Amino acid sequence: MRMALGVSYGGTAYSGWQSQPGGNTVQDRLEAALERFATVPVSTVCAGRTDAGVHGLMQVVHFDTSLERAPFSWVRGTNTFLPPDIAVQWAQPVPDSFHSRACAVGRRYAYVLLQSPVRPSIEAARVGWVWRPLDEDAMREAIEHLLGEHDFSSFRASGCQARTPVKTLRRIDITRRGPPAGAGGPHGAASCYWRFDFEGDAFLHHMIRNIMGSVVAVGQGLRPPAWMGEVLRARSREAAAPTFSPDGLYFLGPQYDPIWGLPERTAGYDLLP
Structure with missing residues (x-):
């Protein structure tokens, strides 16, 4: 099955989103947490890469998995293994035709x-x-x-x-x-x-x-x-x-056609001036 996640993070401590050999990126930390929860390696695709120091209020990623868990379990379980400045905000199963980057309008x-x-x-x-x-x-x-x-x-x-x-x-x-x-x-x-x-x-x-x-x-x-x-x-x-x-x-995140039924915002939106 294919899962989509909404992820928020403070980018100050990280070398951007995209995985790097040193491992100090948001993607590296997210995939390590997903692997610990799923007990198998998980590879994610994001909607838009961010630079070092840039924050994300709703990065959207997707990945394929054979593990069957309720969406809320993906949120709580993955967050257990994430640092305090990264958190999965929501999880939702999506059709195999969904692609976090290509489907963004x-x-x-x-x-x-x-x-x-x-x-x-x-x-x-x-x-x-x-x-x-x-x-x-x-x-x-x-x-x-x-x-x-x-x-x-x-x-x-x-x-x-x-x-x-x-x-x-x-x-x-x-x-x-x-x-x-x-x-x-x-x-x-x-x-x-x-x-x-x-x-x-x-x-x-x-x-x-x-x-x-x-x-x-x-x-x-x-x-x-x-x-x-x-x-x-x-x-x-x-x-x-x-x-x-x-x-x-x-x-702030990608925009998708309403047919996918994905959230459009997270709680962090209300913190900005």
Whole structure:
């Protein structure tokens, strides 16, 4: 039978999702836990790989097994052997035709950014950080250039293995939580949290982190909003801003056709600003 799992994890301690010889990846830890529960090796396929330091709120994987257990047993049994920062959120049997990556019709990410004169502490490694105030109107104008189908070579890591740099960004939302813009704090500008939501058919390696670097450059007034369009048209990584920190990046999960009947969110969604 084929099983699908929804997995959440904090990526700070791991070298990304994909298995590596050193074994310090989320996939390595998950497969080791599955093997201990199932008493046989288990090989998983994920919906979307994440980089070192990137968090996952609902990574979806599938695997084939001859072990017959109730879905809840897969959740509790596997979690028994996982570290505290990785947990299976749900398990569900799926048809053999289901493939966690190939059946995904979209993917969602969020980037959470702290704007503050003082670096983060309790939220360290969970948020990105800027100390200069950001201009929301300028950032909104800049991201309009990215919506739709484009060649995103300017935001593609040199080691990206995607077959094509052409992707479709369907939605980018910006929300702000905190004191009103312009309010003062003990060190000048008031602190606040920014959340950037991305939805697209697929993403290139480092694509969102590279976009965030350029969005922040515009928000801080280092570049005009129209510059984002120039970067996109250049189709050159050298045209864009440096890659932004992985700390505030969250893989919210893939999107599937409702026919598969899979959950669309986990409890962790409600923790983000």
